[in-house]
Amino acid sequence: MMEWLRYGAQHYPNRKCINEYTYNDIYRGVLHVARNLVPLDASRVAILSDNSVTMAMYVLAAMLVHKEVLLLNVHLKLKEIENQLDQLGVTTVLHSKERRNQLSHFVDSEASNSIVTIEFETLESILSDLAVEDFFDWTFADADIAVIMNTSATTGQFKSVPLRWGQIKAHVQASQEVLGKTEQDNWLMVLPLFHVSGLSILMRSLYNGTAVTILPKYDEAQVLKLIESEQINMMSLVPTILTQLEPHITHHVLRVILLGGEFIPLALIDACEKKSLPIYKTYGMTETFSQSVTFSVLEYPHKRESVGKPLPGMQVRIDNPDADGVGEIHLTGPMVMTGYINKEPIDGDFNTDDIGYIDEDGFVYILNRRKDLIISGGENIYPKELEDLVYTLPSVKECVVVPVPDAKWGQVPALFVAFHDGKSLPPEDILAFMTNSLAKYKIPKYVKVLTALPRNGTGKILRNKLKFEN
Template identity: 35%
Template sequence: MSDVNPLLSSLAEIPRFHAARRPKAVAISHEGRNITYGKLQDASSRVANGLRAAGIGQGDRIGVLDKNSDCFFEIWLGAAKVNAVIVPINARLAGPEIEYVINDAEIKVLFIGELFVDVIQKAGPGLKTVERVITTDNSYRQWRDKQTDDDPAVEAHADDVCLQLYTSGTTGHPKGVQLTNRNILGSLPQTLKSWGGWSSSDIALVAMPLFHIAGCGTGLICLLGGLRFVLIRDFVPAQVIKTIQTERITVTFLVPAMILALLSEPLIGKANLSCVRRIVYGASPIPLDLLKRAVTTFKDAGFIQIYGLTETTGGITVLSIDDHDRADSQLLRSCGKPIDGVDIRIVDAAGNALPVGRVGEIVCRTVKNMKGYWRRDKDTAQALRNGWFSTGDAGYLDQSGYLFIHDRVKDMIVSGGENIYPAEVESVLFGQPDVADVAVIGVPDPKWGEAVKAIVIRRNGSTVDAETIIAYARERLAGYKLPKSVEFVDVLPRNPTGKLLKRELREQYWRGYERRVN
């Protein structure tokens, strides 16, 4: 922890801090390239000067649309040095979804991988605010290296927004979650501690996509702690297992779907995994049997579970190594206790605090709570009340202060660590000419935790089949949002005001499950 400066007030100070103390230490390893902290300082300064020359200044949005790449952190820290805001765009989105995010964020400079050139070219004039597009290959490096490496040292404040991540919205459109320097830096030292004492002597694996808070957040945690981290472009289980061994990975963050994929890979049986000392997992609930298998396979690793949201800058609770070692099956169903600096309570529909053991909505108060949703004052006011953020999840606290998730207040589906709102999927499916009505729910799935299921009423005389409906959705939605199954019914349950009674729809699929999340 000696390598962490708890007084940093801006992300721009991270490369400055480490470059001054350990410039030759490797910060990022990616596809055969090693970026030292000294090089990261110089590269981010060059990016900053390039952005300034392009007219980017305080509060302007720049976008990154690519798979995982080391240049992401150069761009992010460069943006921080001119007090601009980076907007990582989900690389799994469909073309119309990407266009919506770019326009909603009012992105001026857009960095894209080669894979996405066609998508952006097709959008063309539909991109209303983009002034420049730079591809993240040699074009990016040529552009970067034309700039000077003088640090522009633009003043930035703790409450300035530095990151805008998009999360699905209940109204069918994603919302931009604005996170500030204070949100991210205000609790990172506590996070490093609660994650099992990650330090500069560790080598981390960053396997999550960088457009996800668990991906970019983990990378930034590593940089703040002075770690070297190995960034993989795509999650391929066999390659990850080899990387763990060749790079001697000691710490990582994984979602349950990744853990399942690793345990299902034949190479795992002969792999030497003794180097791994900490595995942090979260983003979706983990089946107890899967956790037990993982603990047995990674027998030298301490497991730590976290619970959090994009709006809370990631994890707000932790189920510690000691909690896992207690072999208490009931406790292992918990999300743990709040980390230092986080208050959690359970409230009823009127916002009144509920006693121990009573199920209600989980709300939290922490420096990690977002500044608000971009240009959505009404949504922000509903989510943030008197400093408390309403998570939309339902759960309860036990007598020892452990948090248990019971159900969801909102209808969100979590599949493989990705948040999916049924309203967004329903909005697309309603456009299919043969669909008269539709409800989308999450059903149990042994691999992904939950799978998207569409329950459809056909229009009169239609004989449309499931394959046709899924094919229609595939042209308009990211792959992870697609219905994995379609069921046809004659009527959908609704209340007198016309609201779908999704609890009734879910009941037949979740019967026998203790929790209504898998």
């Protein structure tokens, strides 16, 4: 599948590939880096870096020399990095200059002399090599592992997801069928490349022969400038970011805003619909190489509460449905991983641990994560239902509902809420508002006002960090 880059260099060498660099530039840069990685005898290497053109080239070069590439989250602490390297038998870490200090322990410590750290070359040095030869094997078996991503469970113990070339190929083809493509496409990447949402943008764009604009991190002013100057027409965002961005988007030629990663408040969908912003809701996970269910809200406004239909080749099944058809969501298809590394292989389909249902038209609805479900006195309470309601209050900036242990009911819901500046509401007003719409057992027993909710590096709310001292 890496031949998408070589094909681009041969057939449209001067077309933009990443930022201002052409397919020919990136191809030559990848060859240069790959040549320097050939002597490494490790079958797996790790990469630690923030988003950059150089990082993208190192990821592609490591793939080209048939290494399994462990992408490390830059927010990890030293102990967590050591643990991940150790469990996956990785002894070589390629890293950006900016991340040198994070790895200084390995450089300075005699105890960790088994870990080799290699700093990225500068972009200028990589691209100044004009005589680089292509002697590489560009063919990859579907079962070969391209990338390893570790997903952290709530317990803090991570699971290692092997992303294989067959999954990636199936995904980029199906995604193109659903999202389409034009030669003008330029996909903004502000989500991390070490995360499946970032890597999938790179892979889709190479497959489509289109451009990517990589920013080191989310910068609202820069993103608005790119939108207004019509330099980009596609974006992948999490709802938190789009909520901040949407009020400022005026003139645009956006073709796709792929929106997922966490639950999407209906108030945000309303605001985007009013501006005809091309929202494609999406549902996926690392284990399925991101997006596996998608739809255009503008095309199907009456299905706005769903996350869409499965991509071509994917099937969604509801396991153990109740009388209303609600049950655990299971996925099958060529994008689904074969199993976590060093764990039992998946037999049949993949249990997402999400709860939802499928309507008569085949649209999938997610009610909640299984682990976020609140069972109070035997009644199921879906936090998302409560959160969607609270988000309809204009003064609410963000909110989350979590379970709190209760001697009588087992669990009761607690609401954490943050308001827009100067627009705070007293808790009793919020509860009175909710009482008009919800059964009594669903009304939060506790409300806590925060200035902001805790989030991880990709913008997801860290529910397990929210504790209520009652």
